[in-house]
Amino acid sequence: xxxQDGKPSPPQPSLLEESAEDxxxxxxxxxxxxxxxxMILKVNQTFLxxxxxxxxxxxxxxxxxxxxxxxxxxxHETHYAPLLQMQGTVRELALDxxxxxxxxxxxxxxxVLRKDEDEKPLLIRTTxxxxxxxxxxxxxxxxERQRAEQASQTKSDFLAMISHEIRTPLNAITGVAHLLGxxxxxxxxxxxxxxxxxxxxxxxxxxxxxxxxGKIEAGKMSLEERSVDLRQLVREVAExxxxxxxxxxxxxxxxxxxxxPRTVAGDPMKLGQVLSNLAGNAIKFTSExxxxxxxxxxxxxxxxxxxxxRVSDTGIGIAPDRLARIFDDFTQANYDIGLTYGGTGLGLSxxxxxxxxxxxxxxxxxxxxxxxxxxxxxxxxxxAEAETAPAQALVTSGLEGLEVLVADDNEVNVFVLxxxxxxxxxxxxVVSNGRQAVERVRARDYDLxxxxxxxxxxxxxxxxxxxxxxxxERFAKLPIFALSASTRMxxxxxxxxxxxxxxVGKPISPDVLFGKMARYAPARHATAPR
Amino acid sequence: xxxxxxNNVQLSxxxxxxxxxxxxxxxxxxxxxxxxxxxxxDEYRIVLFDHVGAGRSDLSAYNQAKYxxxxxxxxxxxxxxxxxxxxxxxxxxxxxxxxIGVLAANEEPERFDALVLVGPSPCYIDDGDYVGGFxxxxxxxxxxxxxxxxLGWSSAMAPVIMGNPDRPELGTELTNSFCRTDPAxxxxxxxxxxxxxxxxxxxxxxxxxxxxxxxEDAIAPRCVGEYVHRxxxxxxxxxxxxTGHCPNLSAPEETIAxxxxxx
Numbered sequence: 001x002x003x004q005d006g007k008p009s010p011p012q013p014s015l016l017e018e019s020a021e022d023x024x025x026x027x028x029x030x031x032x033x034x035x036x037x038x039m040i041l042k043v044n045q046t047f048l049x050x051x052x053x054x055x056x057x058x059x060x061x062x063x064x065x066x067x068x069x070x071x072x073x074x075x076h077e078t079h080y081a082p083l084l085q086m087q088g089t090v091r092e093l094a095l096d097x098x099x100x101x102x103x104x105x106x107x108x109x110x111x112v113l114r115k116d117e118d119e120k121p122l123l124i125r126t127t128x129x130x131x132x133x134x135x136x137x138x139x140x141x142x143x144e145r146q147r148a149e150q151a152s153q154t155k156s157d158f159l160a161m162i163s164h165e166i167r168t169p170l171n172a173i174t175g176v177a178h179l180l181g182x183x184x185x186x187x188x189x190x191x192x193x194x195x196x197x198x199x200x201x202x203x204x205x206x207x208x209x210x211x212x213x214g215k216i217e218a219g220k221m222s223l224e225e226r227s228v229d230l231r232q233l234v235r236e237v238a239e240x241x242x243x244x245x246x247x248x249x250x251x252x253x254x255x256x257x258x259x260x261p262r263t264v265a266g267d268p269m270k271l272g273q274v275l276s277n278l279a280g281n282a283i284k285f286t287s288e289x290x291x292x293x294x295x296x297x298x299x300x301x302x303x304x305x306x307x308x309x310r311v312s313d314t315g316i317g318i319a320p321d322r323l324a325r326i327f328d329d330f331t332q333a334n335y336d337i338g339l340t341y342g343g344t345g346l347g348l349s350x351x352x353x354x355x356x357x358x359x360x361x362x363x364x365x366x367x368x369x370x371x372x373x374x375x376x377x378x379x380x381x382x383x384a385e386a387e388t389a390p391a392q393a394l395v396t397s398g399l400e401g402l403e404v405l406v407a408d409d410n411e412v413n414v415f416v417l418x419x420x421x422x423x424x425x426x427x428x429x430v431v432s433n434g435r436q437a438v439e440r441v442r443a444r445d446y447d448l449x450x451x452x453x454x455x456x457x458x459x460x461x462x463x464x465x466x467x468x469x470x471x472x473e474r475f476a477k478l479p480i481f482a483l484s485a486s487t488r489m490x491x492x493x494x495x496x497x498x499x500x501x502x503x504v505g506k507p508i509s510p511d512v513l514f515g516k517m518a519r520y521a522p523a524r525h526a527t528a529p530r
Numbered sequence: 531x532x533x534x535x536x537n538n539v540q541l542s543x544x545x546x547x548x549x550x551x552x553x554x555x556x557x558x559x560x561x562x563x564x565x566x567x568x569x570x571x572d573e574y575r576i577v578l579f580d581h582v583g584a585g586r587s588d589l590s591a592y593n594q595a596k597y598x599x600x601x602x603x604x605x606x607x608x609x610x611x612x613x614x615x616x617x618x619x620x621x622x623x624x625x626x627x628x629x630i631g632v633l634a635a636n637e638e639p640e641r642f643d644a645l646v647l648v649g650p651s652p653c654y655i656d657d658g659d660y661v662g663g664f665x666x667x668x669x670x671x672x673x674x675x676x677x678x679x680x681l682g683w684s685s686a687m688a689p690v691i692m693g694n695p696d697r698p699e700l701g702t703e704l705t706n707s708f709c710r711t712d713p714a715x716x717x718x719x720x721x722x723x724x725x726x727x728x729x730x731x732x733x734x735x736x737x738x739x740x741x742x743x744x745x746e747d748a749i750a751p752r753c754v755g756e757y758v759h760r761x762x763x764x765x766x767x768x769x770x771x772x773t774g775h776c777p778n779l780s781a782p783e784e785t786i787a788x789x790x791x792x793x
Contacts, residue, residue, distance in 0.1 A: 037773040071671020077775040078557030085779040094678040
């Protein structure tokens, strides 16, 4: 449009208004104006066309959030509304509108809060974009992610299953190595047996770590709460590492703050595992000097205590730039570490996760060449001493003359187990299923039963339940140990419910089994401590 | 670990004053109290914090097991109180934090002087005669909303980076965005919040309590506020003119006045 001079003339105001109106009504997005409380004042034609509402259904009648699904309404009120009030704007919020015919329209909304001069909210102006296509892509993306996660999960499950299967033959190897070591051997053979024993021990440790890791990853591990003697726990850990420390000429010291309460409520297995991991690492990476396990008290309250756990060494230390990554999964401080010292880097990441389950964090301070200190602080409820079970006779008694029933259908297990029992002078009978076990127990007054959990005909749980339900006090009191290649945690509940007295994990550690059997050995068999 | 860092505890107000602990609800962080706390600074010691998973809390402290019930959040509140050695606490809890405050006050009633419950609900799901306002399917719908909004493409919940030439004083705050939440945690917190049932805990409250109920609250409808009032012995109910679920943001003056009258 131009006048005769060729200059453009200004369009008439009415035309401008009309085109603005047209732009508003038919824009490729929905427009919606509402009062600060949400009451809709005005909507454009595009919004009406998308949703199927009539103008008179909405303006002055409905609040914006009333057009949302119930779930979307919660999101609107907990996210959109506060954000809009604090920021003055909200961008790209994804919501579903419920249309007049009930179908759902995925939209993205942008809102601006208009305020008057006194900062008082006047109006909410919202732009609505149709997000049907985008939603479809998002769904696809989510589906693919779930598929990928599932594939990863399947592999983890497979790894756990394989690790589990490896434990059964490992049971035989470590057991046989132990028995072989007790026979007459030439020095050369003794050396070979030692290597066999330590290598299978290492392999077992690795397999256990993989299983633990998988369990933590899958969220299948939970904390138990029972009374723990922290002082004893830390001493036991130290004792178990004493041979390794001695072999390296290291001083392994335990420092316990006198104020550490006798008993607290905690999870002894997982605490022991963390301390063992840290102590094992400390000894591994220290060639001279000392390793110290220390328990300190941060705060004491009437019913709770904060304990500072600390494992320090005078070892090689960790370079500052590596410190941050040492807790990551499958990570060692550097490649050479794996070559020189072995290991998978799983220990620290498991320890980190176990401490995190307690709501805390492992801290590390280190100076290359000087040493490293790992520490974490945990809060426990204190347990009144009277509540703790009376300590069972912990005196190491001999087992000679004890009469034991072994119920296990796996020949190799039986071979290993009975080899140990023979060595300790224990008399035994062997049965290969739970049914026979119940019959033998009825017929004969055994001192103790070692019961595999997985057996044909009647499994260990059912057999134990049946024995416990037999009339007569001796069936209630008869010590029955559960034997299993699964970890205790996996079956804790069923084991307790069935009425087992103890759990012994396979591969069987001779010391552990001996210790537990000695605890239950009746006095008539106890011999003087060695 | 340091509790104050874990929960991003911020202290202000009169150091020797009676402590007021403000707890934010689901979907937000301590920023949501920004219009309310200044009114109490002269007289009270103001304690602000973020629940673990929200705002600037320590995300690594999040533990699925601990926070699988509101009790885990309540124990955090008590830990903060212990750490700061707070007594005669006035606890102001919005939305789900009202229930969290109830749990905390039931565990250590001697520590609390008063509870101010803003838009409380002991149970969001309808159950028999009880009207909570929502069904389980509705909560699944909320989780869907969360998923679509936290997915990479949606910028709503991501840090907002934008210039504010006309209001430079807001600049730095906006770049950090309000109400940041870790997506996975938000999902879990949503589930724990909206599927929780603390109806048995409210009647056990021994601390004097104020229930602030908005008119037309889509999350905690009026009948729920009245239920809370009936079930907390000796509680006071104030029906506010403010609409919506966040009167602390939409009507700070009215909220402040109601709290001041009560205290």
